Amino acid sequence: MNDAAIDYAGVFQALPGMVALLTPDLIYVDANEEYLRVAGRTREQVVGRHLFDVFPDNPNDPGASGMRNLAASMARVVATGERDAMALQRYDVEDPERPGEWEERYWSPVNAPAFGPDGKVALVVNRVEEVTELIRARGGPGGSRSRVLEAELYTRARELQELNERLRQAHAREREVALALQKAMLPAPRQVGHHQVAVRYRPAAGALNVCGDWYDIVDLVGGHGMAVAVGDVVGHGLEAAGVMGQLRSALSAASRVAVGPGEALNVLGLYAHVVDGAESATAVSTFIDFDHHTISYSSAGHPPPVLVHPDGRVEFLDQATDPPLDARPDPFPRPQAWTAYAEGATLVLYTDGLIERxxxxxxxxxxxxxDSLDRHREEDPEDLADAVLLELLPPGGATDDTALVIVRL
Known part of the structure; x- marks a missing residue:
């Protein structure tokens, strides 16, 4: 069934709870049947009228403030664009058939925004739970107090539920911002001469936080080489994304002047000592020499790159491994190794989200x-990257971020 086949107006009227829609100026636009039934109002007495005209505060009770509190909550929704859960409210509701007669009611409201095409709050959704029967005494004063406490406990539980939902939404917004920041700081896919490069980044599935995975691709001085690196910052959210950006930029600059990946990582390690949040960050750097068909590499606590030779032989570049970037208090030269490749080989760098379970x-x-790289080695880098992610990441997504860079040499 598609959206066009769903009678949303009918669904709104059939909702089991009390729900009304108001404009930002607090004019009723609609109310479902349950709202009208419990409120004791007809549609004509509600729709098109102001909140205070439908439900004024009791003028005979100077302390009556239920409707003013409700209006203030709705104003917060309009101003902030966020849901507002109210504490249990007492209202004196005037009997429409007997003007001047007021009935004590207890409602537990939640107000939420509905946004228009311009992104602004177009409607306020007013959802109400009727808890009057929980308050009214059925067994004398003791029974009344018991029911008041029961209603208060119910309200506190619902407020906690609403708070958890707002925290979830706040984390989700932070995740979106961190993803956007991370995307803005990562280099775009490209081709270097006839050497094709495919890159992929996959955030952790179902997570509210974004980790600090990153990659970098740099043309080396002279145009006859390329530096490719990936790294991983321990942490989550905006802080991790910010640290990631600092480390990636520092390694990018170091790679342009360093004589090899070991020196570049040594410089990055020194820089990591003065960056808050860079503790235990890992990185691996490779320098590709297109003229001599060699790859020099160095790893700072990171999983080894993979070189897939044209004949299917898979070589893990694990002969120059070292602790993470900020692991040593004093400067120490990073190890460096090299290997040869033939034209048509494939270099693969990745973060641990791809392989660790x-x-x-x-x-x-x-x-x-x-195994996956061997079976798909003849595919172009873009298709190879998709195949590797499809086969290695769990169906529901990995619990850690994944960065992947594939270079056809």
Whole structure:
């Protein structure tokens, strides 16, 4: 069934709870049947009228403030664009058939925004739960107090539920901002001469936080080489994204002047000492020499790059490994190794989200990666990247971020 086949007006009227729609000026636009039934009003007595005209505060009670509190809550929704859950409210509701007679009612309201095409609040959704019967005494004063306490506990539980929902929404907004920031700081996919490069970034599935995975691709001085690196910052959200951007920029600059990846990572390690949040960050850097068909590499606590040779042989570049960037208090030269490649080989760099699974040895993930790269090695980098992600990431997505860079040499 598509949206066109759904009678949303009918669904609104059939909602089991009390729901009304008001404009930002607090004019009723609609109210469902349950709202009208419990409020004791007809549609004509509600729709098109102002909140205070339909439900004025009791003029005979100077302390009556239920409707003013409701109006203030709705004003907050319009101003902030966020849901507002109210505490249990007492209202004196005038009997429409007997003007001047007021009935004590207890309602538990929640107000939420409905946005228009311009992104502004177009309507306020007023959802109400009727709890008057929980308040009214049925067993004398003691029974009345018991029911008041019961209603208050019910309200507190609902407020906690609303608070949890607002926290979830706040985390979700932070995740969106962090993703946008991360995307803005990562280099775009490109081709360097006839060397095709495919890049992928996948955030952790179902997570409210974004980790600090990153990649970088730099043309080396002279135009006959390219530096490719990936890294991972421990942490989540905006802070991790900001640290990621600092480290990526620093390594990008260092790679342009360093004589090799070991020196570039050594400079990055020194820089990581003065960056809050860079503790235990990892990175691996590779320098590709197109003239001599060699790859030099160095790793700071990161999973090894993979070189897939044209004949299908899979080589893990793991002969120059070192602790994470900020692991050593004093400067120490990073190790560096090199290997040769033939034209048509494929270089693959990635972050641990691609291979690591809880309760599984890392060698199992590396073997899975090697098998996938071997079987799909003749595909172009873009198709190869998609195939690797499809086969290695769990169906529901990984619990950690994943960055992947594939270079056809």
């Amino acid at each position: 809880r309760g599984e040895d890392i060698d199992t993930g590396l073997a899975r990666l090697a």
